[in-house]
Amino acid sequence: MDHQIFIDLQDRFDRESELFEGIKAQTKELDRACRLASAQLSKAHSLPRDRAKEVADAVGPQFVAIRDNIGRLAALVTPATFYKLQGMWANALQTACALVVFAVYLAEARLATPEDVGAYLGCKVNTGNQEIAEFVVTLEEYLHGVISLFSELSRLAVNSVIVGDVQRPQEISTFASELYSGFQLLNLKNDSLRRRFDSIKYEVKKIEEVLYDLRVRRLTA
């Protein structure tokens, strides 16, 4: 018995921690690009509905930056190491998904599909449970992104009244409750998705309160 076994292990661990550093740095870049896009999309809260698409379209360059960052991140990862490392960027990708979901909602008042997310982020969403052959956005990350839309929607319901649009909250409410019924189909385990899911009802309630305020004062039809 000699120390060679341990020296080899040490080498591999050292190489692995270099990889960790690289991924951490790249994830930070991605996070930064996401924050920039998020700030731009937030403008939609202070503008009337007919300018929503304009806001969404203007974020194009930021999405290119996000996509480039995801591409560089993906280059560091192989299918075999993907799930070991995934926790390192999961949060950043959830944010990126949330941005796509919000942008598509602003532009077209519909739910962004996994295909939309794939087109924006330049990497596929794995909606099945099969093994992967490339860097993917996981279904959980996509769903986290969709859940984030609820808080944007409840803010949007409040803010559309501020800019004088009393019809929009009704549409937002319909959309949100349709989406909520989708989430209620999922059998969630006691994980982070479950905790986020539990918060949806409060956002839905907030939207309903806006509707109530408008109706009780006969401000909507």
Place this chain on the structure above:
Amino acid sequence: MDEAPSAVEAGGDGKPAKARLDNSESLTSNSSERKQAVLETFGRYRDTLDAHHDQRERVIKCSRDITALSKKMIFALLRVTQDPPESVFKDVQVKHDKVLELFRKMSADLQGSDAAKYNRQATPALQEYIEAIGLWRFLEHNQLISKQQVEETLAASNIALVTDEDYLLGIGDLPGEVNRYCINAIGKNDHEAVHRCLAFMRQLKDGVSLVMSSCGSKDLRKKAEVLDSSLGKTEMAYYSMSVREREFAQKSH
């Protein structure tokens, strides 16, 4: 730079969103249609998530069975100080075959990228198994089992991935068992065995502390502490034995 905005247009379902919203007549029917579509889509997501959780559960169950059986292998191996080694190793071989059978069953859920996906569930089994065959190798050949040897044994069961952490944490548990064996050997006054144990544990301790600086695993830190205490126990036991022997030697003079 203008690719992303075009993705916005390409991402639609073909119908202009505005028309859908402006036409209040069709809003209600569109709404129920839309709701139906959401339910269908999320039904598929549910199936995916369920399949994932089921797979995870299967790995956990298998992992538990392998852990239990590996522990039995270890207990059987420790009987080597009482029973004839040939019969002990034969008994262990039978258990080992059963463990490999279980690994073969588990391997169906651990192919390709899934090996890393469910490693957290599979690692207790791998660690316990590595501990068992590590002890076996030590007792039979006085050698530290290498990761390659582990992989070669498991390849028969179609298990493709043993991570460095699995291996390290598996052999990190060896000192506890070696210490047990050593105490039994002292009882039998088997000096050669006691000496082998001590040398083996010392080398393991040196090796593990070498790797500690590079591996951030919390589990390893815990195991290193246990290793130190096992080694301490063994050294103390060896020490008492030596003192007694000298004392006897003096008296018989």
